Structure formats: structure tokens, C-alpha cells
Amino acid sequence: MRDMNRQKKQLKTASPDVTTFKVLFNTVQETVVKLKDLIEKVRAEDPDTADKLSTGLEMFGKTLVKGE
16 A cells, blocks of 8 residues: 555656656566567467567567667
8 A cells, every 4th residue: 555655656746758658668568578478379389480589579678778
């Protein structure tokens, strides 16, 4: 309960850009989880394609870390 109140307070005082960032960040996290789940489903039928998809997702993550 305290965590929820703290989060509400933070959102009220956060700039609109920070609030937008948080929403988009959460969306990206949820999307990555879905992508990883899909890769595992593909792996059951086509391991080679799943490896390629996994590599692509890994490269995307590295790009984020590098800031390119």
C-alpha cells in the first residue's frame, strides 16, 4: 500500500516527459517478454529460425546499451 501511494506521489510530481518515459519503458519491457515467448514457441518447430530471431533481439538490446 505504501509503495502504491509513493508511486502515485512520484507520478504527480514527475514531469510529463518522465511520466511518458516510464509508460514507454514498461511497454518495451512487456514487448520484450512477449518476443522471448514467441522465440521459444518458434524454437519448438524451427530451432534455426529461433536462433536467428534471438540473435536479432540480442543485437537490438546491445544497440540500446550502446545508445546507437
